[in-house]
Amino acid sequence: MVLYLAEKFLAEGKRVGVLTRGYRGSRGTSDEVEMLRQRLGDRVVFGVGANRYVEGSRIEKESGVDVFLLDDGFQHLQLARDVDIVLWDGTKKFQRQWMLPAGSLREPISAIGRADMLVITRKTAESDRNGVTTSAAGDGLVFTAQSKLLGFRKIGPAETPKPLEQLEYGPFFAFCGVGNPDAFFQDLRRWNANVEGKMSFIDHHRYTADDWARLTHAAHTAGATAFVTTEKDEQNLRGRDFGEWSVYIAVIALTVSPEPAFDEEVRKLLNERRNTSS
Numbered sequence: 033m034v035l036y037l038a039e040k041f042l043a044e045g046k047r048v049g050v051l052t053r054g055y056r057g058s059r060g061t062s063d064e065v066e067m068l069r070q071r072l073g074d075r076v077v078f079g080v081g082a083n084r085y086v087e088g089s090r091i092e093k094e095s096g097v098d099v100f101l102l103d104d105g106f107q108h109l110q111l112a113r114d115v116d117i118v119l120w121d122g123t124k125k126f127q128r129q130w131m132l133p134a135g136s137l138r139e140p141i142s143a144i145g146r147a148d149m150l151v152i153t154r155k156t157a158e159s160d161r162n163g164v165t166t167s168a169a170g171d172g173l174v175f176t177a178q179s180k181l182l183g184f185r186k187i188g189p190a191e192t193p194k195p196l197e198q199l200e201y202g203p204f205f206a207f208c209g210v211g212n213p214d215a216f217f218q219d220l221r222r223w224n225a226n227v228e229g230k231m232s233f234i235d236h237h238r239y240t241a242d243d244w245a246r247l248t249h250a251a252h253t254a255g256a257t258a259f260v261t262t263e264k265d266e267q268n269l270r271g272r273d274f275g276e277w278s279v280y281i282a283v284i285a286l287t288v289s290p291e292p293a294f295d296e297e298v299r300k301l302l303n304e305r306r307n308t309s310s
Contacts, residue, residue: 201258205251209237228253
């Protein structure tokens, strides 16, 4: 979503800043920050740190921006915002969801009611919205979103992604360390990738030589001839020697439905609240 919004604002000629904590990162970066930098380059200014207000103030003094995107900041109430967009993983039902430490929620479901817009991810059709989700959004508008495959590229320097049928190797062994690994594996099936075996790790996992030994052994056993993983995992594979193995990265984007209405609502809220604050 951060990539989606950044690209939209950049296309309109706006100067964009991204404020993020850089979860489980160090020295002003993280796997997610590096992934964003790889896709957005120097077109966007980044502020990385626990205190997003301090980072935003620094960027305003040094560079100046038209729009700040606060990544993963719905609970960061210390920082005022014009638009709140909440994403809910559409593979998870609202029922039987618990707050930390029993579950993964940081706030009660009712907190979604203070969002301006709710986006149900990994869903594409209007029928995928259920009444519980819509009611939880309160007065906020509800949209759906799905990941779209742009193509695959070999790990390393960024190159133009190729369609699946143009790849040199396969079948693939899939692996990842993301928040919802099953969703990535399901996407690969949806994209008709020939996957023979899979392995998941915890979110933000940094791969070691022992991890790579486990992966290659499992891939050999499964009959795979190459690997496929995510753009985020690519950042945590830096410095690994892959030997004879080819590692492919699935390059994705987000599609929001209905896109024109979503984009228009974001612009409308920004304009209304900027005028009010001024």
